[in-house]
Amino acid sequence: MxxxxxxxxxxxxxxCAKASRHLDIVDVKKPDEGSLGANFPWVIREIRDIVPADKPVSATVGDVPYKPGTVAQAALGAVVSGATYIKVGLFGCTTPDQAVTVMRAVVRAVKDYRPDALVVASGYADAHRVGCVNPLAVPDIAGRSGCDAAMLxxxxxxxxxxFDHVPPDLCAEFVRRAHDTGxxxxxxxxxxxxxxxxxTAIGTDIVGVRGAVCExxxxxxxxIQPHLVAAFRAEMDRHSREQAAVPAGN
Ligand SMILES: O=C[C@H](O)COP(=O)(O)O
Known part of the structure; x- marks a missing residue:
């Protein structure tokens, strides 16, 4: 993971750069503009320069409206600024078809510029509170639109x-569905x-955190505190070792 x-x-x-050996991806966001709030292009650029070159930089494009052209252009801004994971929060999409339309536009905008960049379609576990697309629909949206990852x-x-909103068995179903679509x-x-x-047990590929590594x-x-990043990573590694020791089929 x-x-x-x-x-x-x-x-x-x-x-984060000080703790870079304990992490895999640095994700630029602007929390005061929302859960997946987008930061300024110059901040993405500066952070790309600070983070060691072997660590990818991700950028959130925002909790976006159902406006495929606007969102595609913002996504292009993120990849031009140096991010190679482009995360889009499908906040304003109420149906899977709307979400697929937005994400197809993002995939085209990003991959025309940088084919090796990864596009992440992000839904919300608490979608029922904000009226957007069902979290378990996100893997299929990612698959139909050519994204690389489905996220919650x-x-x-x-x-x-x-887990308050999508309990572990449904998160496991989310992971299965994402993997079924590759x-x-x-x-x-x-x-x-x-x-x-x-x-770890349900096969999550990427875990995203902020609060857990803040004071x-x-x-x-x-x-964010480097020692908390290190401690969080140590826990991840412990669980991976324990999981690897579980006999297959259990
Ligand atoms: O992409 C991950 C988010 O930044 C998670 O933030 P959080 O752990 O504070 O909910």
């Missing part, structure tokens, strides 16, 4: 967590170290 960490600004990205995060950061499965949403056993576990007033 890969570890994606979301700094909110350049300073936090420097702390939470839309409302009020202390409720991924996509990566990424899960996030106030994930804590105690969730890592389940996330006091607070994604808003806390700052």
């Amino acid at each position: 890969l570890l994606l960490i979301s700094p909110a600004d350049v300073e936090e990205a420097r702390d 995060d939470t839309a409302i950061k009020d202390g409720t967590r991924l 996509r990566l499965a990424a899960l996030a949403g106030s994930v804590r170290a105690e969730d890592l056993g389940t996330l 006091r576990g607070d994604r808003t007033t806390g700052r």
Whole structure:
């Protein structure tokens, strides 16, 4: 399982760079503009320069409206700025067909410019609270639109967590569906170290966190701490070892 960490600004990205051997992907976002809030192109560029070259930089394009042209253009801005994981939050899409239309446009915009960039379709575990597309529809949306990964995060950061909205058996179904369409499965949403056993066991490919590696576990007033990134990674590695020791079929 890969570890994606979301700094909110350049300073936090420097702390991610200090902890870079413990993480896999640095994800640029702007939390004060929403769960998948988009940051400025110059911030993505600066963070790309700070993070070691062997670590991919991801960027969120926002909690986007159903406006395929607008979103495709924003996604192009993210990849031109140096991100190679482009994450789109399908906030304004109420049907799978709308989401496929948006994501097809994003895939074309991104891959025409940089074919090796990965496009991530992100739904929301708490979609029922914001009226967007069902979380379990996201793997099929990713498959139909040519995205590389299907992801879930939470839309409302009020202390409720991924498993509060999509319990582990449905997260396992999400991962199965993503893998059936040949996509990566990424899960996030106030994930804590105690969730890592389940996330590992169900075959999650990427876990995304912010709050869990901030001081006091607070994604808003806390700052990312390199030692918390290291501790989180150590827990991930422990669970991977334990999972590898489980006899096949169990
Ligand atoms: O992409 C991952 C998100 O930044 C998760 O943030 P969070 O762990 O604070 O919910």
